[in-house]
Amino acid sequence: MSNELKYAVFGSGSWATAIVKMLCENQTEVGWYMRSVYTKEHLIKEQHNPSYLSSVEFNIEQLKISNDINEIANYADVLIFVVPSAFIYSELEKLTVDITNKTVVSAVKGIVPETGLLLGEHFHDIYKVPFQNIAVIAGPCHAEEVALERLSYLTISCDDAKKAQHIANALSSDYIKTKISDDVIGTEYAVMLKNIYAIAAGIAHGLGYGDNFQSVLMSNAIREMKRFIKKKHKMKRNINNSAYLGDLLVTGYSLFSRNRMFGNMIGKGYTVKSAQMEMSMVAEGYYATKSAHLINQKNKKKTKMYIIDAVYNILYEGKDPKKEFIKLAEKLD
Amino acid sequence: MSNELKYAVFGSGSWATAIVKMLCENQTEVGWYMRSVYTKEHLIKEQHNPSYLSSVEFNIEQLKISNDINEIANYADVLIFVVPSAFIYSELEKLTVDITNKTVVSAVKGIVPETGLLLGEHFHDIYKVPFQNIAVIAGPCHAEEVALERLSYLTISCDDAKKAQHIANALSSDYIKTKISDDVIGTEYAVMLKNIYAIAAGIAHGLGYGDNFQSVLMSNAIREMKRFIKKKHKMKRNINNSAYLGDLLVTGYSLFSRNRMFGNMIGKGYTVKSAQMEMSMVAEGYYATKSAHLINQKNKKKTKMYIIDAVYNILYEGKDPKKEFIKLAEKLD
Structure with missing residues (x-):
């Protein structure tokens, strides 16, 4: 891959904003698609995202911002998608540009709810992107700490090691260290599953466990x-690497994780609906729980997944969190 | 092992006090050796330990308290040692009772500094206790949460599974779940090593890492x-079990861990001596760091242990924490 490749980010939340910041450390220009006209205009006028990581100042000269997804998809060679999984399906429906020869990177933290597919699989099945053109960015990485330029580590997974390295280089800086991996499917699942465990941690905390x-x-x-x-996806992987265990820990221990916060409210007795209304958003792990449950239902021989089952029973079957966690506690060791 | 076996705890710190509390849930009588005459008298008069977990009330009828280590060693069949590793050598020197036929349990969180041996090895080598009579209690378990009767899990390791199960049963209750393991050496090392990593976590925090x-x-x-x-000690073990990973996490993430606190002061610029004076005690991990370093020095082919090396260099070689962690950060992934 040439060094002149153009990068673009799709999405304007905190993680998208953090990735644009990382890219701006290395790239002459970065494409940035966002749905909101207001966010675009605020960014151009005030040099920062009005809603997320607003302490991060951008040099507007360096950004090619647009509300037109096709304009940015057309512009860039490497497309990094950072839209919440709940909206990715409808966002992608706007896409008419052929992306089969571009590198498509998922920084989405979940499964496409409409299809039950990982974003990589979705791009492959629906948009005919070959697997060697699909990559994943995994943490452990709170966007808020990127804003503060606190040292963080990313893992970039791609079947094509050269592409993984190119993306890794584009994201690396004084405060971002990167490594590459060939476990695209495993890291995508890890990114999705950790949010369910963060909900579980929140529920436990809400119930008074220590x-x-x-x-x-x-x-x-x-x-x-x-x-x-x-x-x-059976392959040799060390589950204790940062992309799996590290990412689980940073989410499961974070008091700021939206998933943990959502779980905490459930543990404290909020209904799913009232917790979602209170948060005025839906935690990624909420969808991930259903997807993980469905995936396991399809397994001929089911995987033992006590924690995910407990979270599923609470969120989707109306089971009492307290009773469900007493049962869960018997199964843990 | 008969159900009538008598248990005794040696030590009067918070972890010792928590273990006495656990035993009192099941045993008619529990022996308790403590060095301090004041603590003994206070306990008998006020029904609680004056210095540690003082919210825990004991039924004094249930306790056989003594300042004479031999009286308690003589009394009990299962001896649980919970003395800080820095004092265990001198405490044990008082022991004249033959303990070769008793079950000896280590709940000491470190290595005997004078000999560089794990407590189990120390009992075997110096006191001729056969290995099948030696057991280890491992967490993850903050004593403070035992006091609050918050659900906690313990792992009891012993070569003799029946003995491990007997001890596990003696400690189990509504709020304590137990499992057994045959990895005595591995769990003892894990208990010791986690404190070094907690110091590392503290140093990182003190230096401003997020x-x-x-x-x-x-x-x-x-x-x-x-x-x-x-x-x-090569054997089949799952390092992600609670006794290893769980114990590492509860210590490494705890703001109350003395080891993490000690590390935090070092990271903030205190010298080792002033941090120790400020804390008016020595963190277990301080000795563990030296022991782990010495053990690795003796390995023909050294293990890569970047984190322990960095902590050693800071605590024992006077290296600058900031510079040492910049070097360490390059080696992590």
Whole structure:
């Protein structure tokens, strides 16, 4: 891949904004698609995103901002999608540009709810993007700490190691260290599953469980994640690498994680609906829970996934969190 | 092992007090050795430990408290040692009772500094206790949460599964779940090593690193721990079980961990001596760091242990924490 490749980010939330910031450290120009006309105009006028990471100042000369997804898709060679999974399907429906020869990168933290596919699979099946053109960006990385330029590590996964390295280089800086991996499917699942475990951690906290229980929960979660991913895509991987365990920890221990916060409200007795209304948004892990459940239903021999089952029963089957966690606690070790 | 076996705890810190509380849920009588005459008298008069977990009330009828280590060693069949590793050598020197036929349990979180041996090895080598009579209690378990009766999990390791189960039963209750393991050496090393990683987490925090870095540090720590333990005692173990990973997390993420606090002061610029004076105690991990370093020095082919090396260089070689962590950050992934 040439060094002159043009990069673009699709989305304007905190993680999208953080990725644009990272790219601006290295690229002459970065394409940026966002749906909101207001956000675009504010950005151009005030040099910062009005709603997310607003402390990050951009040099507008360096950005090619548009509300037209096709304009940006046409402009760039490497397209990084950072739209919440709940909106990705409808956003992509606007896409008319042929992207089969472009590199498509997922920084979406979940599954496409409408199809039950990982974003990579979605691009492959619906948009005919070959697998070697599909990459994934995984953390552990809170966007807020990127804004503060606190040292963070990313893993870029792609079947094509050269492409992975090119993207890694484009994102690297004084405060971003990168490594590459060939486990595209595994890292995408890890990114999705961690949010379910963060909801579980939140529920536990809301119910009054303490730090001892939380550490047992996380220790069981990483073992469950390993089983789940192995069933979907068997290969040699060290589940304790940062892209899996690190990402689980930064989300499961974060008091700022929206998924953990959502779980906490559920644990404290809010209904799913009232917790969602209170947060005025839907936590990624909410959809991921259903997707993970459905995926396991399809397995001939089901994977033991006690934690995901408990979260599913609470969120989708109306089960009482307290009782469900008493049952779960018996299964953990 | 008969159900009538008598249990005793040696030590009067917070973890010792928590273990006495657990035993009192099941045993008619529990022996309790403590060095301090004042603590003994206060306990008998006020029904609680004056210095640690003082919210826990004991039924004094249920306790056989003594300042004479031999009286308690003589009384009990199962001796649980919970003395800080820095004092265990001198405490044990008082022991004249033959303990070769008793079950000896280590809940000491470190290595005997004078001999560089794990407590189990120390009992075997110096006191001729056969290995099948030696057990280890591992967390993840903050004593403070035991006091609050928050659900916690313990792992009891012993070569003799029946003994492990007997001890597990003696500690189990509504709020304590137990499992057994045959990895005595591995769990003892894990208990010791986690404190070094907690110091590392504290140093990182003191230096201003954030949550993203912390999760990468923990992800690297568990891999390093696995390598270290494998070198000392190769067997099939899942390093992500609660006794290893869970215990690492509860310590590494705890704001109340003395080791993390000590590290935090070092990261903020205190010298080792002033941090120790300020805390009016020595963090277990301080000794563990030296022991782990010495153990690795003796390995023919050294284990890569970047985090322990960095902590060692800072605590024992006077290296600058900031520079040392910049070097360490390059090696993590």
